[in-house]
Every structure is written in structure tokens, then in C-alpha cells.
Amino acid sequence: MLARTGQKVWEGRWGYIFIAPAMIPFVIFTAIPLVQGLLLSFYKAGLNRDKWQYIGLKNYSNLLTRDPVFPTAIKNTFLFVLGVVPAAMVICLFVAVLIYPLSQRKQTFFRAAFYMPVVSAGVVLAMVWVYIYSQEYGLLNYIFDSLGLLHLLNAGEKIGWLARTDTALLSLAIVVLSWSLGQPLILFLAGLGAIPETLYDAAKIDGADSWQSFWKITLPLLRPTMLFVLVVLTIAVFQVFVVVQLMTLGGPANATQTIVYRIWVTGIVGSKFGYASAMAVILLVIVSALAAAQFKLLDRQMT
Amino acid sequence: MAQTTLSPDYMPGDYVLRRRYAVGRWLRYLALAIVVAIAIILLIPILWMVLGSFKIQRVALAYPPELIPSDPVIDNWERLLINRPSMRWMFNSFIVAGGIAFFAVVTSTCAGYAFGKKQFPGRTIFFWLILMTMMLPRQIYIVPLFVLMRILGWFNSFQGMIAPYLVYPFGVFLMRQYMQSIPDELLEAAKMDGASELQLFRHIIVPLSRPAIGAIAIFAFMAGWNDYLWQLVMATDELWLTLPVGVAKLTASGVGSIDIGVGMAGATFAFIPMLLIFLLFQSYFIKGITVGALKG
Numbered sequence: 001m002l003a004r005t006g007q008k009v010w011e012g013r014w015g016y017i018f019i020a021p022a023m024i025p026f027v028i029f030t031a032i033p034l035v036q037g038l039l040l041s042f043y044k045a046g047l048n049r050d051k052w053q054y055i056g057l058k059n060y061s062n063l064l065t066r067d068p069v070f071p072t073a074i075k076n077t078f079l080f081v082l083g084v085v086p087a088a089m090v091i092c093l094f095v096a097v098l099i100y101p102l103s104q105r106k107q108t109f110f111r112a113a114f115y116m117p118v119v120s121a122g123v124v125l126a127m128v129w130v131y132i133y134s135q136e137y138g139l140l141n142y143i144f145d146s147l148g149l150l151h152l153l154n155a156g157e158k159i160g161w162l163a164r165t166d167t168a169l170l171s172l173a174i175v176v177l178s179w180s181l182g183q184p185l186i187l188f189l190a191g192l193g194a195i196p197e198t199l200y201d202a203a204k205i206d207g208a209d210s211w212q213s214f215w216k217i218t219l220p221l222l223r224p225t226m227l228f229v230l231v232v233l234t235i236a237v238f239q240v241f242v243v244v245q246l247m248t249l250g251g252p253a254n255a256t257q258t259i260v261y262r263i264w265v266t267g268i269v270g271s272k273f274g275y276a277s278a279m280a281v282i283l284l285v286i287v288s289a290l291a292a293a294q295f296k297l298l299d300r301q302m303t
Numbered sequence: 304m305a306q307t308t309l310s311p312d313y314m315p316g317d318y319v320l321r322r323r324y325a326v327g328r329w330l331r332y333l334a335l336a337i338v339v340a341i342a343i344i345l346l347i348p349i350l351w352m353v354l355g356s357f358k359i360q361r362v363a364l365a366y367p368p369e370l371i372p373s374d375p376v377i378d379n380w381e382r383l384l385i386n387r388p389s390m391r392w393m394f395n396s397f398i399v400a401g402g403i404a405f406f407a408v409v410t411s412t413c414a415g416y417a418f419g420k421k422q423f424p425g426r427t428i429f430f431w432l433i434l435m436t437m438m439l440p441r442q443i444y445i446v447p448l449f450v451l452m453r454i455l456g457w458f459n460s461f462q463g464m465i466a467p468y469l470v471y472p473f474g475v476f477l478m479r480q481y482m483q484s485i486p487d488e489l490l491e492a493a494k495m496d497g498a499s500e501l502q503l504f505r506h507i508i509v510p511l512s513r514p515a516i517g518a519i520a521i522f523a524f525m526a527g528w529n530d531y532l533w534q535l536v537m538a539t540d541e542l543w544l545t546l547p548v549g550v551a552k553l554t555a556s557g558v559g560s561i562d563i564g565v566g567m568a569g570a571t572f573a574f575i576p577m578l579l580i581f582l583l584f585q586s587y588f589i590k591g592i593t594v595g596a597l598k599g
Contacts, residue, residue: 012423022414025469033444113342123547190593210324267446291438
């Protein structure tokens with residue numbers, strides 16, 4: 001038995017040699033830090049290593065019961081995901097179905113327009129949007145003013161989009177949404193291209209109207225693509241950080257705090273390694289649960 | 304009708320839409336108008352940024368805003384390019400993103416080949432381990448990684464910014480998917496001809512994987528270029544900032560009044576390299592996005 005395993009390992013030696021360049025850095029810079037993070041979360045750990053102290057689950061109990069900000073950060077992160085992900089999916093699906101039939105050149109234009117925010121990096125967009133959202137001289141207030149919307153919404157007063165607790169989170173979500181459209185759109189277009197025309201012809205002969213064609217042919221056949229997009233988007237939006245750090249610093253009144261922003265403020269800026277690691281573990285649990293659920297769906301498609 | 308024999312690529316106008324859904328003409332136009340509107344909304348911020356980079360502070364703070372700056376100036380660009388080490392920031396970004404892309408290609412190609420074409424005990428487990436981290440936000444282990452970097456003393460260094468990205472899980476995944484399109488017979492035949500493992504890899508696998516390599520290089524480069532958080536953590540010295548981090552500090556450093564013009568010039572400056580890369584390699588972007596999702 002042992003000899004047979006040894007034989008198999010020996011025969012597969014080139015496999016190990018070829019995965020080594022990936023596995024070695026993976027272990028050092030991903031696997032070990034992951035485990036260390038888990039261990040650190042049971043410690044009171046700061047800059048001075050000699051003073052690290054095992055405190056059991058205290059970090060977790062503090063986080064969930066006594067921390068004034070972290071529960072809000074979890075809630076906001078979920079609001080981001082629940083707002084941005086479905087919106088991105090619906091918009092991209094709508095746009096993909098509409099531009100798929102266009103000529104190759106027009107399609108390229110739209111694809112490029114939707115992909116532009118993806119290319120331009122979070123930092124770049126965050127900086128521009130701060131300017132656009134500005135209360136005193138922002139473009140958005142000007143546009144709303146020109147359309148008469150300021151009168152409708154705020155009695156003609158200019159709105160401080162990032163300064164109000166009821167608009168700040170939505171304002172950031174729109175920026176995140178703007179760079180979440182490019183990739184799903186390209187995926188959906190490819191998915192639509194894989195659906196044979198004959199299906200639609202057959203449906204027509206059977207007397208199906210376009211609404212039925214969409215619900216009974218397009219959507220079911222796009223399911224694998226939609227699931228993939230769902231997983232990728234959810235994980236991407238969970239990491240929302242740049243917009244918070246550059247546009248609101250978590251304010252006003254903690255209205256835009258997110259989990260990753262708290263990890264950065266606590267762990268990197270504040271050097272509370274243990275406490276921040278406990279936050280990271282909570283993030284890990286949430287993301288793993290979601291990923292596992294989504295993966296189950298995906299796996300059925302892939303195999 | 305001749306049209307019915309055309310492939311989808313050459314279908315004129317909204318032929319397919321009519322063929323797939325019997326939608327009235329006006330509804331179709333209305334829907335397309337909405338799509339155009341969304342595209343414009345997405346492009347306006349980028350246009351606003353470029354225009355803003357030519358505004359002096361007085362114009363930038365004007366309300367109602369001047370849609371086209373009445374007297375455009377290049378002061379902001381002068382201050383960005385001469386008074387700030389912005390060229391150095393761009394150089395840093397190119398080294399970091401280029402390094403990340405290079406290592407991503409090497410590790411993904413090797414590992415993707417092994418996972419796609421080799422049999423060895425533990426193959427599935429190793430692959431799922433790497434795939435799982437594709438699903439995990441890096442921020443989950445950013446704190447222990449930060450502690451590790453303190454021990455190594457790698458702040459303000461290229462190796463510190465590149466090291467956590469030596470493995471690019473999406474690249475490994477994409478490459479494994481791609482390997483499945485290379486027929487086994489080809490490898491068998493080369494082995495029959497006496498090719499060694501390394502020759503096989505070098506002369507058959509690598510040339511055949513060129514499209515996937517291109518896609519991985521570009522995606523890893525973009526990921527490296529846009530990786531704000533880790534670079535923010537690693538670079539503390541002004542000369543070691545990368546372009547996104549440096550540019551972000553342009554506006555954050557101003558006490559009281561924020562210099563909008565320089566900020567917009569910096570943002571534009573950070574945007575240009577990725578824009579050029581996107582325009583030059585658009586097909587690779589699309590291929591990379593779709594290959595990973597639809598095959599296998």
C-alpha cells in the first residue's frame with residue numbers, strides 16, 4: 001500500500017515540480033499568514049512583540065458586543081453587496097441583450113465605454129467623484145439643479161452628497177457600481193453568443209412571444225454565466241475600501257464604515273494586530289459561507 | 304433570404320434582436336437610448352477629470368461649473384510633473400505591476416500545466432487550495448502579512464509590494480482551463496519523439512498557451528497597477544509611492560483647501576497608462592474574461 005503510494009508520487013514527480021513555483025510562495029505569503037491571522041485573533045497583540053498576550057475569545061466578544069463601529073461596518077458592507085450586485089447584474093443583462101445584435105463596431109464601442117471605469121482604477125474614479133459630489137461646486141448638484149431635481153428633493157438647496165448620513169452610502173455604492181459593470185457585460189455578451197439562434201426560431205414557430213423567449217430560453221441558458229458573475233461580483237464588492245478611504249473616511253457618523261476599512265484602520269494604522277485579525281476572521285467566515293453556497297451552485301455547472 | 308446564412312458576426316443592424324424577440328421598433332429605440340445614456344454616465348466622470356486637470360483653482364471651484372474651462376491652463380500638469388516625483392511614481396508602478404504580471408505568468412503557466420495535464424496524488428487538493436484563495440479577499444490576511452513584512456523589513460521596496468502576488472489564483476485557474484483545450488495526443492507524440500519534460504513544456508506548452516499567457520499578463524498587470532490598499536500599506540516614503548497611492552495623496556495632503564486641478568491632473572496621469580494598455584490589447588481583455596468563465 002505504502003509502496004504503491006510512493007510509486008504514484010514518484011510517477012507524478014513532474015507534476016510536483018511544475019506546481020512548486022506556485023505552491024512555495026502560496027504557502028509563505030498566503031497559507032501561513034491565513035493560519036497566523038487565525039492565531040493572532042486570540043491574542044492582544046500590538047507593535048511590541050514581547051507584550052503579546054493570549055486572551056482567548058475576548059477580541060471576538062468585544063467586537064460583537066462592545067465595539068461601537070464594527071456591527072455598523074458589517075451592516076454597511078452587506079448593504080453595499082445587496083445594492084451593487086443585483087443592480088450590476090440587472091443592468092448588464094439588460095444592456096447585453098440590447099447590444100448583442102448590434103454590429104461588431106458598435107458593440108466594441110459600448111463594451112469599451114462600460115469597461116473604461118474598470119480600467120481607470122478605483123483611486124482615479126474616487127478622486128473624480130469626490131469632485132463631482134461636492135456640495136458647493138459639484139457637477140452633480142449642477143445637473144440636478146438644471147433638471148429641477150434639487151427643488152424636488154431638497155427645497156432648492158445644494159445637497160452635500162457625501163456629508164449626509166442618508167446619501168453617503170448610496171453615493172459610494174454608485175461609484176462602486178460604475179466599475180462593476182464592465183466585466184459582467186463582456187461575460188453576458190459571450191454567454192448570449194453561445195445560445196443557438198435555432199432555439200428562438202423554434203420558439204417562434206411554437207407561438208412564443210418575445211417575453212416568453214427571454215424567460216424560457218435566454219435566462220436559463222445564461223444561468224452558468226450569471227452564477228459566475230454573481231460569485232465574482234460578490235467577492236469584489238465585499239472588499240470595498242478605496243471609495244471609503246478616499247471619499248468619506250467612514251463618515252459621516254459611521255454611515256460608510258465597511259469591514260475592510262475597519263481592518264485597515266485598526267490593524268495597519270492603529271497597530272492592533274490581534275483585534276484586527278479577529279475582524280478579518282469574521283470577514284473570512286462570512287465570505288466563506290457565501291462562497292461555499294455559490295460554489296455549490298457553480299460546481300454543478302462546471303462538472 | 305441570403306441573410307439567414309450569415310454568421311452572427313456579420314448580422315447587420317438589429318437583425319438578431321428582431322429574430323430573437325419580436326419587439327416593436329419604438330421600444331427598441333427607447334431601450335437603446337437608455338443604454339447610450341448609461342454609457343454616457345459612465346464616461347462623464349472620466350471626461351470631467353480630464354477637463355478638471357486644465358482648470359485653475361478659481362475655475363475649478365466655480366458654480367455653476369464651467370463645462371469647458373474658459374481659460375485652460377497647464378499649471379496643474381507642471382506642478383504634478385515638476386514639483387512632485389510623479390515620474391518616479393509611474394516608474395514604481397510599472398516595476399510593481401510588471402513584476403506581478405511576470406511572476407503571475409510564470410507560476411500560472413507551470414501550475415496550470417501540472418493541474419491540467421499531469422496526474423499526481425494531491426492534485427485536486429492543491430488546486431482547490433489555490434482556487435479557494437481566488438474566492439477570498441486578500442484583506443483577510445493583510446494584518447499577518449503586514450506583521451511578516453515588519454519582520455522582513457520589506458517596507459518601501461519592490462519585493463515587498465510584489466511578494467504577496469507571486470501566485471495569481473485566477474491565472475492558475477484560467478491556465479488549467481486552457482490546458483484542457485490542448486489535445487493529449489500532441490503531448491504523447493512529442494514524448495514518443497523523445498522530448499524531455501522540460502522540452503515539452505518549453506516547445507509545445509508555452510507556444511500553444513500564448514493567448515492565455517497574454518490574458519494573464521494583462522489581468523495581473525491591471526490588478527497590480529490598481530492594487531491600492533497593499534501599496535498604501537507598503538510605501539511610506541514619498542519616493543516609494545506607486546502612482547495610485549501618490550496621486551491619492553496629492554489631494555489628501557492639502558490642509559484646508561484641496562487643490563482640485565492638481566488632483567485631477569494626477570488622476571488623469573494615473574489613468575493614461577492603463578487606458579493605452581486597454582486600447583492596445585482589448586481583445587486579450589475580452590478573451591481573458593470569457594475563457595475563465597465559459598470553458599471547462
